[in-house]
Amino acid sequence: MVLQVHHRIVTHRIRIKDIALQAGVSTGTVDRVLHNRGEVSQATRDKILSLIQESDYTPNLAAKSLANRNPYRIAVLIPEGDVTNPYWKMPLRGIRRAAREIRDYNTGIEIYRFDMDSRSSFQTRLTEVLKSNPAGVVLAPVFQDQAAEFLKQLNDKGIPCVLIDSRLRKSNYLSAFGQDALKSGFLAARLMCFGIRPGSSILLLKLARPDGIIHHLSRRAKGFSGYIGKCTPSKDISIRTLTIDLTAPGEPAASLDKAMAEQPDIAGIFVTSSRASVVAEYMESRNKSEIILIGYDLTEANRKYLKNGTIDFLISQKPDDQGYNSIMTLCRYLVFKLLPVRIQYSPIDIITKENIDFYQT
Amino acid sequence: MVLQVHHRIVTHRIRIKDIALQAGVSTGTVDRVLHNRGEVSQATRDKILSLIQESDYTPNLAAKSLANRNPYRIAVLIPEGDVTNPYWKMPLRGIRRAAREIRDYNTGIEIYRFDMDSRSSFQTRLTEVLKSNPAGVVLAPVFQDQAAEFLKQLNDKGIPCVLIDSRLRKSNYLSAFGQDALKSGFLAARLMCFGIRPGSSILLLKLARPDGIIHHLSRRAKGFSGYIGKCTPSKDISIRTLTIDLTAPGEPAASLDKAMAEQPDIAGIFVTSSRASVVAEYMESRNKSEIILIGYDLTEANRKYLKNGTIDFLISQKPDDQGYNSIMTLCRYLVFKLLPVRIQYSPIDIITKENIDFYQT
DNA sequence: ATTGATTCCGTGTGCGCACACGGAACCTGT
DNA sequence: ACAGGTTCCGTGTGCGCACACGGAATCAAT
Structure with a gap:
């Protein structure tokens, strides 16, 4: 409920409990309607949905993530960087940054590194990830045919996948991060x-x-x-x-x-x-x-x-952010069911000696 | 506790309960030590602090904000924009965006608009804000002498203040956002x-x-x-x-x-x-x-x-972000006691027709 | 009318933290 | 030794949500 009084915005959260009181049911029933769980009569369901719509109810995300009883595991498949091409160190930095932030959402990551010149290394990792059955996957699809087959297998298991530094076109993925x-x-x-x-x-x-x-x-x-x-x-x-x-x-x-x-x-x-x-x-x-x-x-x-x-x-092109954003996108989808934009491109920022000290990294 | 197994990072959160078990005390005592509240014997205090240090304990921010029983009110003082100078519409947009995000931290905002060509309008608003006794203030210090006196008064009351589009130098403020x-x-x-x-x-x-x-x-x-x-x-x-x-x-x-x-x-x-x-x-x-x-x-x-x-x-220069970041900075300080950087400048980004579609706003 | 199955819903518990209350132990003064 | 005051700490409650369990009501079959 947003009360606009003069120049003020004062917030009082609508809770499941408030909806339940208005509908004359318990909070358990409102929860069942919200998550399409268990069985609720059509009349009760319609009444609750109508109240939710009118009332500007949004879930308290802190409470939501605290109540979530199953930790999410995100599997990350990215190459190891080397001395002449340290590129992959940068997205990995962003991934680690995101990992620290998502701990409060009961979500953890598992990183699987592979040799970017070795198809068998990539395949080994793909197999390990399939076996571990994670909640979601972040994948750098270096070898595209193998990646496409892997995506099919994830799709069969209902595991969402976010691509990073991707050139894949027609595949089943939740979202892809790339650079132009x-x-x-x-x-x-x-x-x-x-x-x-x-x-x-x-x-x-x-x-x-x-x-x-x-x-x-x-x-x-x-x-x-x-x-x-x-x-x-x-x-x-x-x-x-x-x-x-x-x-x-x-x-x-x-x-x-x-x-x-x-x-x-x-x-x-x-x-x-x-x-x-x-x-x-x-x-x-x-x-x-x-x-x-x-x-x-x-x-x-x-x-x-x-x-x-x-x-x-x-x-x-903020390569760190590519890693960071891929994890945050998948986390938001898993924890809060937020659907992301399908394709997201890195920025192309122009840096000079005059603006470098103000550049946000 | 971070367990590094092969290429994996698997997280198991250390909780207050874990520290309490190890120290042979209740969670209430650990909480008292963490917040320097109530009375705990020196020996017990040292033992708990030592365990906290060794254990990589970080508070669960979702639980922390859920348990916070007093909603925070942030007062925002910014000018009304007009047709020839619509600048202030942009920070306000960022402020509104931040307001939506901080609801889950039990924090709300109250916006006080003033006429940027009128000292008496500014003074009226300053007085209203002092009377309302908010948890924190975000201020556009358009009239600098009045703003400086106001900051003194806030300081006397222990109310933290974040400045936006600021040119103030020697003042008591938590953080200041400006552009070069x-x-x-x-x-x-x-x-x-x-x-x-x-x-x-x-x-x-x-x-x-x-x-x-x-x-x-x-x-x-x-x-x-x-x-x-x-x-x-x-x-x-x-x-x-x-x-x-x-x-x-x-x-x-x-x-x-x-x-x-x-x-x-x-x-x-x-x-x-x-x-x-x-x-x-x-x-x-x-x-x-x-x-x-x-x-x-x-x-x-x-x-x-x-x-x-x-x-x-x-x-x-992302004026929206100046508004957004000022609110988020104050919120982090109030809710989580995170100390911000004292001066934060807007970026100076160069936009061309080639990179505009990739620019992150 | 009785029995068994299904639908529907309320209740209780827990997540990790914040903090008030009050009982037990200890200390000080008479 | 006793009474009063202070220190120290455990316990209980609540925040908003997720969800399992089981009792009550209803329905269908005999």
Whole structure:
């Protein structure tokens, strides 16, 4: 019951007990109607539902979760990060943060890590999770055919699944969290072309091990190139793509020196991964800080070069929040039966030295 | 008690009852120690504190708020927005959102609106709030001397106060939410100078009624001008400030036409308020969409022109969140005794047509 | 009319915490 | 030794919800 008196909002919660008193039944009967449990006559049911509708009743979530007698278990399947691709450390941080918050809702998590280069590792984990019969699953669907089959099996068991960093289209999942890597590359290109002169060149850098480029990094590059080709033909901007293996000795300096010598009109550099700091360090050592440098992620190293101006823009997609939000979404569904939005994209935030101290992480 | 088994985190909450069993006392005694209430012998107290420390006990917040027998009342003092300055509608929206969430913590709010051009209106409200003796206060300290005296009185009564859109420095408050308008103007200038050619001119627009410019809008302008003067002397950029009264007939077209005729090398326009859409509309009517336009706030009108490219950047400081966070901060302090950060600034987010659909509001 | 099955509903218990009340033990003063 | 006061602590109750149990009423079959 909301009483609006002058400029005041004063709240007095409507409880199940109030509905029961008005309907002339017990709280047990109101509870049965609310949860479609047991048996209640149609006349009594209609009367209670009508009172609930008129009365602005909402359940007290604290009481609701306290009364919940079965702890929920959420199984989390995500890859282990490694030294050259520490990406998965970030969503895991968000997952751990969410785990601490959901304890009060009688919900816990179990984390199953797998090797992201090994299908058998993934399959082993999928099998373990099926056997453990959790209340819900958060899944990074790295191997898509296996993930699709797994989703079918979860669906058969009535276990809801939330996908994280997902590219799956037609599947049974409760909600999927992803990033629009193409659009983030597009935006990076937009920022770059905003600042460089017509006739300049841009270097598109892929910094990785020789055996693999992560899918979303490729998409960022594709978005970037796509913008240059499609939106700025009149600017006569050329783009050169360079892949550098950071584990090889002398890199990235050797490759960058060579590229700079061959193309002295390079006015901008775009780094698809979170390793822009490596390039910034090189640029400082060669007194080329006037070249526009755009990268991703607010790592400690990147922050340093952003603040001193060598890096012009960092794009942040809040990977921590992807992990956090996937757990919170599933928890809200399990505990409170709240239906989520089906697809949720990461933000594409533009970070500069002027706004970094105010950025909410 | 956290049991780490292989890749799993499984939680079993430590309760007051568990501590009591281990200490050989009742739950009432553990409760007395936790809240420093009643009298407990030093030996028993030490024993219980030691067990609590070793055991990773955290209170169940659902149980805690359910058991709380006294509803908290938060008094909110904010200005009424008006047609030319609808700013205060946005924090109020956040405040209402927070109010819905804190119902489950037995906490309600009472909103006291005042006329932001009237000291006596403000004083009347301050007096009402003091008389109502709330558990806590959220205050927009528009008139600073009155606000400072009010804070003293709250402090004498032991009532915690959170400030919103605050410029107060030395006062007794729990936490203050503000925006760094100077820095946001600085960033706007950075973006502008990134994109325009040396030797160009910029138009700095203040769109308002003749009788008042809101303080933070002036600060934005100051930040913008400061960047131009300090950071880009070699670019030879001139800046012209223009104040336009939007309530006058034929504006803003008349003034803008005049300015454009006098200075045909204008390459960028910066609007300090949320009315960039008015300028965008003008620019489209005169086929001047190639001029860089930067403004503030994701209003419906601004979104439209951002999406079609006439507005290049909008700066968003999430004013809704300022309201939301001030209530949540005070609620956490009152209900759970969590101490907040003393000063919290709004973000300064850069929004473009590429990232707007992913921006989290 | 009697018996058995089904429907319907009220009651009691518990979740983890907050806290008031009052009995037992101890201490101090006469 | 006794009385009064203080310290210390256990117990009971309640917050709003979830849900199991079992008694009463009703219905159907014989």
